[in-house]
Amino acid sequence: GAGVSQSPRYKVAKRGQDVALRCDPISGHVSLFWYQQALGQGPEFLTYFQNEAQLDKSGLPSDRFFAERPEGSVSTLKIQRTQQEDSAVYLCASSPGQQTTFGSGTRLTVV
């Protein structure tokens, strides 16, 4: 596709519910990143894939967060047993090398 596509754009989850956020990167981009952006803050790194390999997951805040990219293209970020502090915008980004392009994000609200 022409850009990084994320779905859904908005998600409201009840506390304790599991959610899955999808990212479709720019075709051919080897690198894929997930970031979390809280209101009024800059994006914070969560995890990084090179093709299907998850090379860095140091930013995942807890074991409730899990990401995968099984075929080296589409990626899914899963959050289990959501908590209120998980409310944020989740940004997916892809890169062919140096320059990173962001998707529109998924705004998650946990109530």
Add this chain to the structure above:
Amino acid sequence: QKEVEQNSGPLSVPEGAIASLNCTYSDRGSQSFFWYRQYSGKSPELIMFIYSNGDKEDGRFTAQLNKASQYVSLLIRDSQPSDSATYLCAVATGGGNKLTFGTGTQLKVEL
């Protein structure tokens, strides 16, 4: 100390003036530096990147890098109301060019 620091603003400049946005970083080994623009409710958009000491110009934008002082800046000449946004400074760290962001500086260009 945060790894990437920016003044949160708001920075207000009149239309047609030069806006100067500043950023400092703590990791001396950082090699790549980026400026993203983020409109309210939108995703970050890359506007400039710089790898070498000195100035890099692109249209109305100039990025400046001083690795000895661990300082990056962005100058916007002939500021327009459409430049009103939050400007995020980002530094590439670690493998795969994961980005560490500052909290962003809000710029307001007034008529």
